[in-house]
Amino acid sequence: MTVSSPRPGTTAPLDLQALRARIDGRVIAPNDDDYDTARRVMFGGIDRHPAAIVRVSGVEDVRAVIETAREAGLELAVRSGGHSAKGDSTTEGGIVLDLSDMAEVDIDAASKTAWVEGGATALAVAEAAGKHDLAIGFGDTGSVGVGGITTGGGVGYLGRKYGLTIDNLLAAEIVTADGELRRADADTNPDLFWAIRGGGGNFGVVTRFQYKLVDLPGIVGGLLILPATAETVQRFIELSEEAPAELGTIANVMPCPPMPFVDAKWHGEVVIFGLMCWAGDAASGEETLGAFRDLARLGGLDAPIGDMLQAGPYTQMYPPEDPDYHPLACSLTGFLDRVDRSTAATIMNRLESIDAPMRAVQLRTLGGAIARVPDDATAYSHRQSEIMVNVAAFYEGDNDKTQKQAWVADTLAAIHQSDDGAYVNFVGDEGEARVRAAYPGGTYERLAQIKRRYDPDNLFRLNQNIPPA
Ligand SMILES: Cc1cc2nc3c(=O)[nH]c(=O)nc-3n(C[C@H](O)[C@H](O)[C@H](O)COP(=O)(O)OP(=O)(O)OC[C@H]3O[C@@H](n4cnc5c(N)ncnc54)[C@H](O)[C@@H]3O)c2cc1C
Numbered sequence: 001m002t003v004s005s006p007r008p009g010t011t012a013p014l015d016l017q018a019l020r021a022r023i024d025g026r027v028i029a030p031n032d033d034d035y036d037t038a039r040r041v042m043f044g045g046i047d048r049h050p051a052a053i054v055r056v057s058g059v060e061d062v063r064a065v066i067e068t069a070r071e072a073g074l075e076l077a078v079r080s081g082g083h084s085a086k087g088d089s090t091t092e093g094g095i096v097l098d099l100s101d102m103a104e105v106d107i108d109a110a111s112k113t114a115w116v117e118g119g120a121t122a123l124a125v126a127e128a129a130g131k132h133d134l135a136i137g138f139g140d141t142g143s144v145g146v147g148g149i150t151t152g153g154g155v156g157y158l159g160r161k162y163g164l165t166i167d168n169l170l171a172a173e174i175v176t177a178d179g180e181l182r183r184a185d186a187d188t189n190p191d192l193f194w195a196i197r198g199g200g201g202n203f204g205v206v207t208r209f210q211y212k213l214v215d216l217p218g219i220v221g222g223l224l225i226l227p228a229t230a231e232t233v234q235r236f237i238e239l240s241e242e243a244p245a246e247l248g249t250i251a252n253v254m255p256c257p258p259m260p261f262v263d264a265k266w267h268g269e270v271v272i273f274g275l276m277c278w279a280g281d282a283a284s285g286e287e288t289l290g291a292f293r294d295l296a297r298l299g300g301l302d303a304p305i306g307d308m309l310q311a312g313p314y315t316q317m318y319p320p321e322d323p324d325y326h327p328l329a330c331s332l333t334g335f336l337d338r339v340d341r342s343t344a345a346t347i348m349n350r351l352e353s354i355d356a357p358m359r360a361v362q363l364r365t366l367g368g369a370i371a372r373v374p375d376d377a378t379a380y381s382h383r384q385s386e387i388m389v390n391v392a393a394f395y396e397g398d399n400d401k402t403q404k405q406a407w408v409a410d411t412l413a414a415i416h417q418s419d420d421g422a423y424v425n426f427v428g429d430e431g432e433a434r435v436r437a438a439y440p441g442g443t444y445e446r447l448a449q450i451k452r453r454y455d456p457d458n459l460f461r462l463n464q465n466i467p468p469a
Contacts, residue, residue, distance in 0.1 A: 081145020160368030198379030227299030
């Protein structure tokens with residue numbers, strides 16, 4: 001059976017039979033029962049119909065899909081965990097190279113390293129490494145794929161102590177547009193190694209990552225819900241900045257979800273939904289975390305609204321997720337230099353200016369080990385940025401989407417300071433200027449040169465695209 005491409009004149013029809021004959025893994029096509037499930041990505045509102053979704057089983061399959069897409073002139077989407085907000089891991093009429101069946105995690109406890117296939121999730125790696133009291137930092141969500149988060153940078157709880165995910169990347173194996181499997185590390189194809197540490201999926205399909213692991217027998221962490229006022233928000237960030245690098249925090253300033261363990265009077269009220277991770281000795285962790293608990297008093301309460309902080313394995317930072325959760329969300333990302341009283345007051349005013357059930361300003365304190373890496377050492381070049389900010393809102397329907405997008409844009413504009421950068425993994429479908437904002441200081445131009453070398457025809461263009469120089 002053949003499926004015609006939606007772009008007549010530019011592509012040849014996909015010969016499914018020929019593709020199936022070349023693939024050891026599974027080729028899922030529109031007539032298959034699980035096609036609709038297989039074409040789904042994490043975010044709602046992304047409803048594309050690939051000509052085929054290929055669940056690759058190894059390097060030869062990856063190569064075959066790349067060659068097929070190239071020969072047929074079909075759009076090629078690369079999927080690891082499927083969390084791209086822009087929908088880059090699916091395509092209308094093209095081929096999805098789905099790595100979810102290439103998800104092996106091979107821990108070498110003696111050398112404290114791991115080889116991880118490109119379709120594994122952050123949670124799977126955390127679980128496997130945790131069995132040896134080891135860890136590597138990804139982000140805040142277990143279902144995010146290692147493929148997307150690593151190639152974009154990887155900002156998570158362990159960042160201040162151990163750096164970004166890419167700062168713990170030792171090597172990668174990558175199939176480039178010409179079908180070659182290449183190793184990339186500090187000595188082999190160092191330009192490619194530099195580029196895939198922040199340059200996203202522009203350079204090929206990473207089939208395996210080799211990470212360095214750190215000793216992490218346990219953490220103290222979880223959720224801490226505090227009253228949100230300009231004072232508590234400002235102080236929360238100050239405490240996060242002053243804390244030892246063992247502490248990673250994410251302050252989500254947002255309406256309190258209707259959680260059963262939270263007094264119903266707080267449901268829907270704007271709170272600090274704090275995600276805390278102390279990756280160090282438990283006794284000193286209690287002391288550091290105690291200062292955050294005390295913020296309840298600054299907000300006029302005797303105790304936090306919710307306090308789920310506890311000692312346990314690092315994997316407890318990844319709460320269970322609902323695989324059927326596909327939110328309709330719009331968001332924008334940026335960096336702040338500081339959250340002073342006036343910025344915190346603006347954040348509070350903006351959050352109180354609308355009534356959406358889900359709206360949030362998320363603040364992540366950076367610095368520490370992230371900032372000790374020189375700006376030009378990797379393609380992630382925001383090393384001196386102090387605080388990452390994400391503004392987000394959920395919407396229902398097109399009218400609401402326009403309103404929420406405007407609220408998100410106005411909110412980010414209202415708190416913008418001197419840092420014009422953007423972290424590529426939180427950039428949505430925002431055009432070239434924002435891709436350039438992700439790669440300041442000559443990074444974009446350097447990436448474009450490397451792109452010309454490894455992907456001169458821009459086969460890998462469903463991403464935050466850097467066209468070849
Ligand atoms: C709920 C949620 C929470 C998040 N939290 C964090 C966080 O805490 N920290 C953080 O840093 N980011 C975070 N992100 C952003 C996340 O890192 C990016 O969306 C990332 O691209 C998702 O990776 P994925 O593999 O799941 O996505 P996919 O949609 O599968 O992939 C996204 C893109 O990455 C590229 N890609 C994927 N796999 C490969 C591969 N093997 N080789 C080459 N290129 C590849 C492709 O270009 C692809 O289009 C979060 C996103 C969501 C939705």
